Amino acid sequence: MTPTSSRTTDLLAAVAGVSATALGAGLGELAAAVVAPSASPFAVIGGGMIDIAPAWAKDLAISWFGTADKAALLVGIAVLLLAVAAAAGVLERRRPPWGRVVLAALGGVGAIVSMTRADAGILSPVPSLVAGVAAAVGGALLIARLPRPLPTDAPARSDTEGPSRRSVLVLSGLAVVGGALAAVGSAAMRGGAQATSAIRAALRLPTPAVTATVPAAAELGIPGLSPVITPAADFYRIDTALVVPQIDPSEWSLRIHGLVEEEVVLRWDDIVALPQRETVATLVCVSNAVGGSLIGTARWLGVPIRDLLARARPTPDADMVLSHSIDGFTASTPLEALTDEREALLAIGMNGEPLPIEHGFPVRMVVPGLYGYVSATKWVTELEVTQYARAEGYWTSRGWSARGPVKLASRIDVPRAGARVDAGPVTIAGVAWQTHVGVSGVEVQIDDGPWQPAMLASAISSDTWVQWSLPWDATSGPHTIRCRATSTTGDTQTPAHAAP
Ligand SMILES: Nc1nc2c(c(=O)[nH]1)N[C@H]1C(S)=C(S)[C@@H](COP(=O)(O)O)O[C@H]1N2
Ligand SMILES: [Mo]
Numbered sequence: 001m002t003p004t005s006s007r008t009t010d011l012l013a014a015v016a017g018v019s020a021t022a023l024g025a026g027l028g029e030l031a032a033a034v035v036a037p038s039a040s041p042f043a044v045i046g047g048g049m050i051d052i053a054p055a056w057a058k059d060l061a062i063s064w065f066g067t068a069d070k071a072a073l074l075v076g077i078a079v080l081l082l083a084v085a086a087a088a089g090v091l092e093r094r095r096p097p098w099g100r101v102v103l104a105a106l107g108g109v110g111a112i113v114s115m116t117r118a119d120a121g122i123l124s125p126v127p128s129l130v131a132g133v134a135a136a137v138g139g140a141l142l143i144a145r146l147p148r149p150l151p152t153d154a155p156a157r158s159d160t161e162g163p164s165r166r167s168v169l170v171l172s173g174l175a176v177v178g179g180a181l182a183a184v185g186s187a188a189m190r191g192g193a194q195a196t197s198a199i200r201a202a203l204r205l206p207t208p209a210v211t212a213t214v215p216a217a218a219e220l221g222i223p224g225l226s227p228v229i230t231p232a233a234d235f236y237r238i239d240t241a242l243v244v245p246q247i248d249p250s251e252w253s254l255r256i257h258g259l260v261e262e263e264v265v266l267r268w269d270d271i272v273a274l275p276q277r278e279t280v281a282t283l284v285c286v287s288n289a290v291g292g293s294l295i296g297t298a299r300w301l302g303v304p305i306r307d308l309l310a311r312a313r314p315t316p317d318a319d320m321v322l323s324h325s326i327d328g329f330t331a332s333t334p335l336e337a338l339t340d341e342r343e344a345l346l347a348i349g350m351n352g353e354p355l356p357i358e359h360g361f362p363v364r365m366v367v368p369g370l371y372g373y374v375s376a377t378k379w380v381t382e383l384e385v386t387q388y389a390r391a392e393g394y395w396t397s398r399g400w401s402a403r404g405p406v407k408l409a410s411r412i413d414v415p416r417a418g419a420r421v422d423a424g425p426v427t428i429a430g431v432a433w434q435t436h437v438g439v440s441g442v443e444v445q446i447d448d449g450p451w452q453p454a455m456l457a458s459a460i461s462s463d464t465w466v467q468w469s470l471p472w473d474a475t476s477g478p479h480t481i482r483c484r485a486t487s488t489t490g491d492t493q494t495p496a497h498a499a500p
């Protein structure tokens with residue numbers, strides 16, 4: 001056999017490995033749709049990777065890909081999987097049965113990870129096992145049709161043509177088609193997302209007893225400037241949920257327990273029967289870098305968490321509420337922030353509609369003044385009243401501060417960095433915030449010029465960002481524009497860079 005033909009056969013073995021893995025992955029998805037919807041092999045491996053990834057890797061993923069971090073992760077897993085599958089194909093031809101062992105082991109890893117997920121059930125390992133077995137058996141059967149490598153001193157044999165090679169290509173093609181069909185079938189069977197969307201679309205929100213007013217002067221209406229209320233479709237999304245939880249409100253409940261005198265369980269009907277308040281609040285992610293877009297402002301509808309906690313009566317030794325999401329995420333919120341005068345809400349509505357599914361449907365928390373990771377639990381199902389000394393939230397165990405008060409910040413929206421504008425009058429505008437503290441001024445510096453006070457729009461409240469603008473007579477040539485905010489407590493942003 002010539003070296004070329006051996007290489008071609010290796011290539012075919014790699015194709016067979018990839019095809020068998022595609023078939024396994026598809027069948028695994030199908031098995032998940034049938035027996036354990038949240039245990040799709042991709043979802044459990046991806047979810048497991050999100051949870052064990054070191055904090056720096058996650059921060060990097062968020063800063064590189066922002067809201068597309070999950071798509072990037074899934075693409076990364078798929079590429080890695082295909083590379084391993086191709087290598088396993090070659091290995092199976094050269095050193096059987098090691099290729100199929102590798103493919104089966106991949107399924108085994110998925111099965112083990114599936115049992116560690118927050119929502120694991122007895123059937124969770126099944127989809128990964130199906131995927132691993134299908135890939136291993138399929139790969140072994142395909143590759144058994146290929147000529148084995150011959151010892152180098154063996155007499156030459158022509159195996160470049162022949163039914164075995166062609167049949168391997170045809171069968172590989174069929175395996176890929178089968179995997180794709182299974183994946184399509186699983187998507188059709190799941191339908192969970194459509195079901196939840198339909199339930200959400202049919203929901204009618206209660207009318208608030210207290211409505212939020214947005215003063216007309218809060219919106220400067222400058223082209224390119226972020227609108228003071230962020231449309232839900234443009235609202236940033238950050239969470240660890242690879243598969244967005246699908247919750248039917250009629251099956252949802254909230255349990256308030258822990259250091260309380262009386263455990264309380266509230267169902268959806270209980271929540272909507274309570275007097276609702278509407279409040280405008282800005283939500284910001286701690287990973288939002290200078291100039292970043294992980295911030296938004298919405299009209300939230302819901303009930304004060306304060307009132308719900310009052311029913312459970314926290315004991316005097318409690319100082320923290322660990323809110324739990326259905327998907328295992330937790331946030332540690334100072335009890336004080338949930339019981340003081342601020343509008344900490346158990347929210348059911350966003351901008352006049354039920355919460356979008358990816359923003360926590362049916363119920364989430366929104367707490368002014370705190371970063372999302374310590375307060376804004378989506379798909380919330382439990383409020384565990386506890387102590388900072390006893391428990392910690394998802395991100396705290398990964399090195400982030402246990403309490404996360406929002407820091408003073410400001411952003412230039414127009415002109416955008418790197419934009420070209422005509423010389424002459426230009427409007428510089430942006431937003432500034434320190435939620436629940438409030439902004440008292442913004443200054444702008446052009447090149448090395450003096451800091452000039454910008455015009456502040458009316459603030460909706462101290463819980464929201466505020467727009468600002470400054471007219472500028474632009475001269476031709478490159479310019480550097482900086483902004484800095486001053487808070488109502490007299491602090492001014494420093495030029496020092498600090499990691500989140
Ligand atoms: N269940 C759940 N809730 C969560 C998170 C999460 O990972 N899971 N992330 C938090 C973080 S870090 C932020 S910044 C906000 C973002 O909320 P949004 O996606 O609605 O903008 O949600 C918070 N609530
Ligand atoms: Mo965040």
